[in-house]
Amino acid sequence: MSFKSNLIKARSHIIFLVALGCGLTLVTTIDNRSASAGDPQSGGQMAQFEHITPLPLAITGTSTSEDLDHARIAWRYFENNTDTTTGLVNSTDNYPSTTMWETGSYFVATIAANRLGVIDEGEAVARIGTALDTLNTMRLFDDTLPNKAYNVRTGELVNYANQPVERGLGWSALDIARMVAALAHVEANYPELAPKTSRLIERWNLASMVENGQLIGGNMIDGNLRRDQEGRVGYEQYAAKAMMLFGFDTYNAYDAQSHLMVQQVESHPIPVDTRLHRQTTPAFTVSEPYLFDGLEFGFDARSHRFATAIYSAQETRYRETGILTAVSESHIDVAPYFIYSSVWGGGAPWAVMTFSGDRMDSRRTVTTKVAFAWDALFGTDYTRELVAAVSPLGDPERGFPEGIYEADGSTNSSVTVNTNAVVLAALAFRAHGPLIRTSE
Template sequence: MQQGHFTTRILKIAVCAFAILSISANNSAWATSSKDELDNQAAQQLQQPNPTGSQRVSRVILGSESPVQPQIEFQRRAVIPQVNSKNSSKKLSIIANSQATEIVAKTDVTTIVPAPVPIPVTLNRYEKLLTNKAQRYIDKNWNETTGLIDSVQGYTHATMWDIASGIGALLALEALNVSDPHVTDIRLAKLLTTLYNLPLYDGKLPNRQYNTVTGKPSGRYSDTPSNGNGWSALDLGRLYIWLAIIAQKKPHLAADVDNIKLKWQLNAAVHRKTLYGTKLTSKKEYFRQEGRLGYLQYAATGYQMMNLDVANAFNCDRLKEINIEGMSVKTDVRNLPFLTLDPFLLYTIEVGSEASCWNQLSTLFELHNFKYKTNQKLTAYAEDSLSKSPWFLYNNIYYQGQAWHSVSHSGKPIADSQTFSNKAAFAMSVIFQNEYSEKLATQVITNSARHSEIPTGLYHNGKTNTAYNINTNSLILVSLWYKTRGRIAIWQD
């Protein structure tokens, strides 16, 4: 049996286009601002009217024409990359510092338990400023025709993962008292209608990506009877989590969510009690296991919320422990074992922080803290869009024998990669409370000070990554929502 293949997201944006988007914003963000400078910037920007604020629902509703956007090309979610068939049957062993040990096989099915009553927390002026910046991204990139939000500024396409981020952002804006509940309801109702009417791949499940203006499939084979080239089981799992949250927070929209569940063949992405994605090529359609440590369990939680049996997705018998900086870290022994902060952060903020054989967020946080104490440089290793080739990266904590290793969607090493993810750093700063987490939050605020929307992060050389995108702005909004709830996960009411 062939090894499973991992879902990836690759952003391929023309250099000239991002040059236009980035010229005014590509400052060296390692240059620190004084507290007085940050105070003045916060006060001035909070007093300024939001040019794309909540008084409008979209560019179209205002009746104003959007500025001409440069043409941007990129391919999203290249699910199930090619694997060398000669090596596919060989056992993959990961050894670091000659200290690798098998983890005892174990099935750990997540049980979601009720949480205590949240204790409200008030945001400070800097956090309110971040909220306003993220709101600008949402308002500027929301499409009235479909209710979908552009995944990257200037690129009118989105995956199911991106759409889930959009849902989280809309609900967070309301919860933070920035968006009127009526506006949120209009936007969510439009989005749910679009999801219900999506042309489905092979009549079963949503294609890998869609045009955010038309709601039609985009990417390879999008104009064929197949309606695209397959689905991403991981992306769908993230979407299912947020559909469940919509039904919970907005009971009057629960029927719309149920209609989507009835129309889509949710069980088509479940095989052997784990997640399977599809990829259509010129030769054949592939149907293969999808997801690695962290990503698999996070996405599978969404399937559980849809009442599907994915118990084997929580097995920990394909993991090993390796040594990084003297700490024991779990890794996946299968091919393309991308290991980033993202799924662990998303799970904690959206679902909860129950102990399990796979969840290692505390260890990864302490590992970043140790790295900072060693070299006095803040880092946050996550997946992110890039403003330059190869347009998307997995900034791995560990990947195929090497710690702190940045690679493209295909696993190719990246030089001068991003080493500080604003979304991951800020999410860590609201989950954990210590001196290091405060430094992370301050760095994100400093990185964003001269930008209208929250940028993606910092490259190794200190330059700003200006691939403004929904996932960055959404996670920071949802992190702030999580904080105001007294750090109780969004799902837990």
């Protein structure tokens, strides 16, 4: 094949790499400007983070035999839960529903499994390609953006009970932005899939969920669509960074200062949003968005400091109480089946909150994905203790469960796409660094 033919074939990948470079330059420029002496973010609440020395990253460049055993266990979840027709993956074990967030997690898991040698590149491309084909044909909410939930087996719009719903539930800007981040990782690692990812980005009206630099979700309320600003400190900046990679102006979403308050937890400054979570419940801070930011993009200066403080509060709690602590959002195996185990939430440290804002501290979980992710990012003596505690839970036939209930040491037996994806991403980070890097 001639050089000209190769160049034409690679044009989508070249365009993406140029856009990626511009996006990363923009994020770096904004981050540097925010840290400058004349910027408001260098004063006020942000000043409390200036004394923090970010923990060094623990990239080793290698995988141990134990790492690879853990990776194969985590990948088992995807072998068990992928629909061969649609290419989509169940959100939890044997439950055929998914969101854009969880589909993004599947793409991240596949790239990570390939980097670790658990699957070969051909399988990774085939799996992601099949899912992209489905995403490029399934119906959108109001022909605009992906619905909040889909049936894995049919690709139909569904409600949260996985029942078909004609118009849909609306869209989640955070979920879609997480999927956009995953598409960036796919294009960076598999240029042959660039035509499919580009078609998807063009098919979705992403501009309709960005307004005045903010991320806007769409929510069906009493039969009417309501547009709401979406995202809180941590999640909002991760999502904004993903959208910037594709040229969207999400500076106001990336700015953490405007809605930031600091709460001291175990003598560490914790970044907390001043706004209500989803307009209904008190704000909370969890590990999740900082783990994704570090593992996928590599920290920026601000997120590295925030992550260091959030991690350090959890280690300090353990040092002072003897209670292993690794908290984030997670599924649980009893109603209401989803909780936010916070560093700070609902007006108090270490609160565990339901979606409706009720306290459920009895279900605080030493979370598997948090243990593996902190260990990959920072590699401390404490993170190794966390991994030693949760790694025996791995089931070679099902994958890793959510973790261990703090109250009685029993297993939180829910098995999910997100937990097993983060385990794989963490193990790949240890050996290869952030996913946004092109494959070697």
